[in-house]
Amino acid sequence: MNSALTIEVLKQETLAFRGTGGISAECRCHAFRPAFRDSRTGIVYLSRYADGRLAPLHLLAGLPDDLALRRDASGRVLAVDGAVVAGFVRDGRFYTRDEAAASAC
Numbered sequence: 001m002n003s004a005l006t007i008e009v010l011k012q013e014t015l016a017f018r019g020t021g022g023i024s025a026e027c028r029c030h031a032f033r034p035a036f037r038d039s040r041t042g043i044v045y046l047s048r049y050a051d052g053r054l055a056p057l058h059l060l061a062g063l064p065d066d067l068a069l070r071r072d073a074s075g076r077v078l079a080v081d082g083a084v085v086a087g088f089v090r091d092g093r094f095y096t097r098d099e100a101a102a103s104a105c
Helices: 007-017 024-030 096-104
Strands: 005-006 034-040 045-048 070-071 077-081 084-090 093-096
Touching: 005 007, 005 070, 007 034, 007 096, 024 070, 024 084, 084 096, 093 096
Parallel strands: none
Antiparallel strands: 005 077, 034 045, 034 084, 070 077, 084 093
C-alpha cells in the first residue's frame, strides 16, 4: 500500500489505465462514477469538488479532512492517506480501476 495517494499518483494511474476502460472518461458511459474507498474502513466516497459538487473525474479536494495528509499554502489537498484507493461506483458497488476496466469492456 502506498504511504500516500497524491495528485501525481492519480495522474500515473490515469496513464496506466488509459485505453482499458479504467479511467473516468472511458467508463462514464457504463454508469461508473469516480470514487474512492478507504480500505481500512470500507467507506466509499464519490469524487467531489471542494465545494461538494460531484466531480466527473478523481479529485482529492472533496475527500474528508481527516484523510488529508498534505495541503498547499491555499489549502488545496495534495495527498491523502495511502489506505484510500481510487476506483468507481456503479449501482452502489465499488469497483477498483481493474474491476471497472474488466466490467466496462
